Amino acid sequence: SAKRSGENEIDFFREKIQQKAVKIVKLRNKLQEAIKNKEFTLFYQPYYDVKTQQIAGAESLLRWIHDGKVIPPLEFIDVLENSNLIMDVEEQIIQEAIKTIASLKREIPISINISPKSFKRDYIVPFIKETLNEYNIRGELLTIEIVERVFLENTEYTKTIMERLRNFGIKIAVDDFGTGYSSLTYIKELPIDIIKIDMSFIRNMVSSEKDLKLVKLIIDIARQFDLKTIAEGVETQEQFNILREMGCNYIQGYLFSKPLNKETFQKLLK
Ligand code: C2E
Ligand code: MG
Ligand code: MG
Ligand code: MG
Numbered sequence: 423s424a425k426r427s428g429e430n431e432i433d434f435f436r437e438k439i440q441q442k443a444v445k446i447v448k449l450r451n452k453l454q455e456a457i458k459n460k461e462f463t464l465f466y467q468p469y470y471d472v473k474t475q476q477i478a479g480a481e482s483l484l485r486w487i488h489d490g491k492v493i494p495p496l497e498f499i500d501v502l503e504n505s506n507l508i509m510d511v512e513e514q515i516i517q518e519a520i521k522t523i524a525s526l527k528r529e530i531p532i533s534i535n536i537s538p539k540s541f542k543r544d545y546i547v548p549f550i551k552e553t554l555n556e557y558n559i560r561g562e563l564l565t566i567e568i569v570e571r572v573f574l575e576n577t578e579y580t581k582t583i584m585e586r587l588r589n590f591g592i593k594i595a596v597d598d599f600g601t602g603y604s605s606l607t608y609i610k611e612l613p614i615d616i617i618k619i620d621m622s623f624i625r626n627m628v629s630s631e632k633d634l635k636l637v638k639l640i641i642d643i644a645r646q647f648d649l650k651t652i653a654e655g656v657e658t659q660e661q662f663n664i665l666r667e668m669g670c671n672y673i674q675g676y677l678f679s680k681p682l683n684k685e686t687f688q689k690l691l692k
Pocket of ligand 2: 481535567597
């Protein structure tokens with residue numbers, strides 16, 4: 423009967439949801455183990471000065487090395503962020519990134535991605551400061567990348583954290599700019615240094631006039647406010663040419679370099 427099949431359908435979905443929940447719990451347990459076993463590592467993707475085409479800095483990107491495989495953050499970052507495990511991982515990341523800065527033959531700034539949750543934790547600023555001191559690194563060599571979502575709530579507190587980081591010379595980059603549904607007014611109110619133009623705009627700008635206009639607008643706004651721009655996900659010469667023409671400062675993407683493991687990255691800078 424119709425009723426019977428409806429019930430079957432509900433059972434079907436209940437089972438699906440249960441399977442998903444079980445999967446998440448299993449993943450969370452594995453991630454907990456991974457933190458203990460220090461299975462997380464950072465890759466480094468350089469970004470390049472558009473004018474000189476030289477390396478100007480690099481972004482650190484989280485990787486999970488598990489059973490000999492390199493697992494990208496998309497497969498686990500949500501579970502980390504929804505379970506507070508992200509904070510433990512981020513402590514390791516901060517230490518690892520600053521250790522890497524200290525190891526480089528050439529001084530270039532390294533960016534760290536900080537999740538909105540961690541960013542608003544009281545001890546994040548002192549932890550970063552202590553780690554910089556431990557390795558004797560100037561704040562100017564560290565950039566913190568945060569997404570616009572951070573600006574949606576508690577702006578005053580966010581501003582305080584940003585100003586404290588800024589006081590150490592640390593730079594602040596807005597990641598995935600233009601995708602966050604937040605108001606643009608934060609640009610005039612918050613201490614920001616860098617805007618990272620989201621990959622989706624870069625990808626579409628070659629075929630879509632509207633995306634092209636948006637990228638141009640972002641670069642113009644950044645210039646008006648004395649902010650630097652980094653274009654993310656630049657894969658083709660055509661994209662690069664357009665960005666150079668528009669006055670974008672830096673480009674990051676497969677056209678110049680993929681994210682590299684630490685050793686390869688260190689060699690690249692020699
Ligand atoms: P994101 O911060 O916007 O990082 C840029 C992503 O674009 C990276 O993906 C990078 O590998 C990828 N990418 C760079 N150039 C190209 C390109 O030319 N083509 C394509 N197709 N992709 C390119 P990844 O490493 O998988 O990281 C994804 C996201 O995970 C990051 O986006 C960031 O939101 C998050 N994430 C990565 N590392 C960390 C971390 O240490 N902490 C936190 N909280 N989040 C992280
Ligand atoms: Mg980033
Ligand atoms: Mg991004
Ligand atoms: Mg992103």
